Amino acid sequence: MIEPRHVLVIGGGVAGLVAALDCARVGIRVTVVEKAERAGGSVATETVAGIRVDTGAESFATRQGTVRKLVDGLGLSDSVVRPAAGGAWVRLPSGVSAPLPKAGLLGIPSNPLADDVRRVIGWRGALRAYLDRIRPVLTIGLEHNLGELVSKRMGAAVLNSLVAPVTRGVYSADPYDLDVTRAAPGLNKALTTAGSLSGAVAMLRSAAPAGSNVEGLRGGMYTLVEAMLDELRRREATIVLGSGVAQLRRLTDEERSESADGATASWRAVLDDDQIVDADYVIVATPEEAALTLLAPLSDDLSNEEPLETPTVELATLVLDAPELDAKPRGTGVLVAEATPGQRASGPRVTAKALTHSTAKWQWLADEATSGHPHRHVVRLSYGRLGSANPSLDLGDDALRALAVSDAAEILGVPLEDSQVLGFTRTRWVGTLPGAAIGQRERAERLRTSVLAIGELDVTGGWLSGTGLASVVPDALAASARIRSAVAASYLADGVVIDPHTRTGMNDTSPDANPS
Template identity: 85%
Template sequence: MIEPRHVLVIGGGVAGLTAALDCARVGIRVTLVEKAERAGGSVATETVAGIRVDTGAESYATRQGTVRKFVDELGLTDAVVRPAAGGAWVRLPTGVSAPLPKAGLLGIPSNPLADDVRRVIGWRGAIRAYLDRIRPVLTIGLEHNLGALVERRMGKAVLESLVAPVTRGVYSADPADLDVTRAAPGLNKALTTAGSLSGAVALLRSAAPAGSNVEGLRGGMYTLVEAMLDELRRREAQILLGTAVVELSHPTTDDDAGAEHVPLARWRAVIDDERTLDADYVIVATPESATLRLLAPLSSDLAAQQPLETPTVELATLVLDAPELDAMPRGTGVLVAEAAAGQRTSREVTAKALTHSTAKWQWLADEATREHPHRHVVRLSYGRLGQPNPSLDLDDDGLRDLAVSDAAEILGVPLTVDQVVGFTRTRWVGTLPGAAIGQRERAERLRNAAVAIGDLDVTGGWLSGTGLASVVPDALAASSRIRHLVASSYLNEGVVIDPHTRTGMNDTSPDVNPS
């Protein structure tokens, strides 16, 4: 008998869990190693005031259907939920708030003169934006800088009051930092067809499938992580949490006289500075800095790279007893527009976005109000690329007080610290958005350098871009490449896999079918 090939997956975020499970499902022996005491990465949960809440990703985009297919395969179909129809609002620096226009893309309106657009940017801004329709048509070619494109075609009001709040909320980045092709797939082609930016948005909107573009899970997104861990354990994968890989190398033999030479695993990982793990193949699914540290000794190309600066984002989660919020005064949440230089403002708001979680998710509202009829969960987000994050300098009480003050200003209702029955903060070292200008090309260069090491692959949000709809397909692609290497190694050795025992047998007969 020949033992199954062994794949070591380093990193237990969603990317690592996805890759590990994809390998385990075809009978490959898998070991998953995660430095933190819990798996899941940016999908996380905590119990606050007796309510289990998401303290990381709270939903996934439905585009391409990859995540939903994965959810279904895990037996979670009945847990899938869609957000309430209330929609998001935008808060302007003047203190005025209005629903975010619905017929748009990343905040770019398809009809600049629509009532919901004028409510945000006024008649002057709307007329300036409408000039996009009568200006010379956009000709064939690729637009790259999203911010420059929006400002040139529709003006500053659309850029600063509609598009920037959306990109800062979604990507933690300004529109000027984002590539049109990555941030809005299909927009460049639609620009050529329609000849105007608003016309291109209208084309894409008309072609989009009906229904919500995001979904969540009843009980929170950590339900996904728990289901993946459960299946990995059922498939006898080894899961090592609270364990760090500090070094990767290729094993060598001792040439002692009389020593019997035996086939060696291709990789040896040193964990926690003392123990070792041997594996045939490795998938590295850690953040960029950790990946480069591990792989730099194995690749001169990677050794020459420095990790990029990424935003440190902090979430402040408040559980409030607040009858004032029963009417859901700002829909499911609010994106905050920043003041331009010299612009008159009301009280400054530090948060970049707020989610009224119990207004967005009915299952969470049911949980929160089971015993307390006016209980609400509100999440505020702080920090974005290229800007200092003032929340990082505050202690817990200071951040709680700031979050309450920001929430009252954003939601337009009086709130006090005395109404807080639960609070937690969660800090994330983010990744550069995959839509950032030049990031996709850089990521592919680094991925190619890593794969060139041999018998190894890499995945993670720093390569694919943020969001489960980007991370899961990228992880499946990495595991698919490793599975191909495993299959090829068996073919080269003339091994037939027994589907019942998941072990292999040598067979030198001429009619062997290695598949």
């Protein structure tokens, strides 16, 4: 009998867990090493005032169905939920708030003269935006910069009051930082057909499938992480938490012969606690800075690469006893439009870039929060974006809590007092550049090519794929597929077939050998 190949996954965020599980399911021996004390990365949870709440990703985009397939494969189909239909609002620098227009794409309206559009940008802004329909047609859709496209075709009101709040909320980035082809796939092609930006948006909207474009999980998104960990353990994967990889290097021929993992081992990882893990293949699934630190000594092409500046985002979660919020005064949440340079904000100052009224958005959470407490609500405020200093980072817990209460009151349009706060927590995330950022996709492809050239090693993570589970999960599956292919090729070369149920292999040179 021959031991199965061993894959070391460095990083226990969602990307690492997905890649590890995909390998373990075909009988490959897997070890996951995560520096933090808990797995999951940006999918996280905490218990605040007795309520378990998401303190990271709270939902997943339904595009391509990749995340839903993962969810279903973990037996979580019955836990899938959709957000309430109330929809989000936008708060303007004047202090006025209104529902976001329904028929749009990244805030770009398909009908600039619609009532819900005029309610946000007024008649003057709407008429300026309508010029898009009568200006010279866009005969070839080759637009790159989202901010420039919107400003040129529809004007400042649409850009600043509709599009910028959406991109800052979704991507933590300004429209001018985003590539049209990445942020709005298909828009350039539709521009060529429709000849106008609003017409192109209408085309894409009409072709989009019906239903919500996001889903969540009853009990919170961390149930996804827990389900992956449970299955990995059932499949006898080794999961090491609280110790990162200090060094990664290839084994010498002498070390290979002495390796506890067998003569096939190619890699040695030295952990922070001096534990040694030898493996045949490695998948690096850490954040960018940690990944480049490990990989730079292995590749001349990567030796001079520096991690890019990324936004540091902070979430402030409040559990409130607030009858004023029972009526869901601002739908499921609010995006905040910032005053532009030279523009005077006539309304009270708001520091947060967005607020989610979580108990208005997710019925399962509302049911839990109000069990025995009829006026209990969960709200989550977000601070920080790319290219702008995050003022929350310099605040102590008490100061951030006070700021969050003040911002929530202004955004939601109701009086709120500190005495109504039943629980508070803050969560800081060092984010990644969105895959839609200008030049990011090209850079990611270049770096990945350099990593793959090292051999017997792969890389994945949000810093390459872009933010969001709908981007991270397929990228991780692609990385694990490449490693699985390499494992299969090595078994074929050795005339070995492995049984995924027993995780053991045997020599088999017959023509019917079927390696996994």
